[in-house]
Amino acid sequence: MFKGVGRKTAQRMALETILLSPERVNQFAASLTHTRTHIRFCKACFYLTWGDYCHICKDTRRQRSVICVVSEPKDVLNIDQTGHFDGLFHVLGGVISPLDGIYPEMLRFKELRDRIVATGVRDVILALNPTVEGDTTVLYLKEYLSGVGVSLYQLAQGIPIGADLGYLDEVTIDKAFEGKRLL
Amino acid sequence: MFKGVGRKTAQRMALETILLSPERVNQFAASLTHTRTHIRFCKACFYLTWGDYCHICKDTRRQRSVICVVSEPKDVLNIDQTGHFDGLFHVLGGVISPLDGIYPEMLRFKELRDRIVATGVRDVILALNPTVEGDTTVLYLKEYLSGVGVSLYQLAQGIPIGADLGYLDEVTIDKAFEGKRLL
Structure with a gap:
């Protein structure tokens, strides 16, 4: 059911469950049901929320003129944890990947465009x-949003912090040279 | 003697040596002596060479107005293998690291400045x-080369190709946002 939990681990957990107090197990089961029943997508950005809009969209201290487009809800978490991005998000729900059966019309591109037009981002x-899938999606969005008068940015590609040139692939080194910046 | 070869591995190799033909072992020993005796640093860039100047410095098809500064000879290999950089190199021989006893005067900074001034890079x-050590060296060089009228660049820092945002550290994500580029 969960990735990373195979047959053996599941069996171990099942046996551990028997040793827990009935109260704890009931509480845990209730949490699971409650989360599945009540968590839904934010009506604006499609991040996760208990209500209609997520805590990020409701946060009035955030810049409303910048939207960071991500693939999955977990990316919102990863980026928000850095604490340096103070705009809003938009979760596409995946990236274009015809081999996996994911086509543009299945992702939240229209919602993104409507939102940009409506709110003046x-x-x-x-x-x-x-x-490959991420880059394809970038190219598609560049075309798709070409008429709405918005500045599109891509994250810097290059050498991750603390890395060693000797362990990086050639394309990354190449991108790092391409994107070199004046000191 | 070699990193990655511990007591056990060394013992295994020693025993394997006995099984090789005397000719092969003599040839190998001769190669080792020959390499150690004849390999030296290029007089211009301090990369490795058999003669006075390395094959990169002698290559007339390369741009002579661009120098890529690296820490170790192995970095020249890594970058040259990508095949996209067609300028010259300069091997510093390390990076500033007072904790490891490496101070600026032990690195080839003066040789770099003299070379820039002499050849019009x-x-x-x-x-x-x-x-931390690499960044310290960058800051030092920025100061050290401030008077020689050269454009200093740093490689792009950001997300390596094929990476997943979920597995990157916060500083790298942060740098990727900082260095975002207009599409």
Whole structure:
């Protein structure tokens, strides 16, 4: 049921469950049901929330003119934890991947465009993984949003902090040279 | 003697040596002596060579107005293998690291400055690892080369190709946002 939990681990957990107090198990089971029943997608950005809008969209201290586009809800968590991005998010629900049966019309592109047009967003940062699927989605969005008058940005590709040139692939070194910046 | 070869591995190799033909062992021993005796640093860039100047410095098809500064000879290999950088190199021989007893005067900074002044280099790309020591060296070089009229560049820091945002550290995500580029 859960990734990373195979047959053996599941069996161990099942046996451990028997040793827990009935109260704890009931509480845990109730949490699971409650989460599944009440968690839904934010009506604006499609991040997770208990209500209609998520805590990020409701936060009035955040910049409303910048949207960071991500693939999955977990990416919102990863980026928000850095504490340096203070705009809003938009969760696409995946990236274009015809081999996996994911086509543009299945992702939240229209919702993104409608939102940009409706709220007057100026900057859109595409924070998608630098994979073939991510890059395809970037190209598609560049075309799709070409008429709405918004500045599109892509995250910097290059050498991760603390890395060693000797352990990086050639494409990354190449991108790092391409994106070199004046000191 | 060699990193990665501990007592057990050394013992195994020693025993394997006995099983090789005397000719092969003599040839190998001769190669070792020959390499150690004849390999030296290039007089211009301090990369490895058999003669006075390395094959990169002698290559007339390379741009002579761009120098890529690296820490170790192995970095020249890594970058040259990508096949996209067609300038020259300069091997510092390490990075500033007072904790390891490596101070600026022990690295080839003066040789770099003299070379820039003598040959009229326009662009210097600092391709040092994005570690504390690498960044310290970048700052030092920025100051040290401030008077020689050269454009200093740093490699792009950001998300390596094929990576997943979920597995990157916060500083890297932060740098990727900082260095975002307009599409």
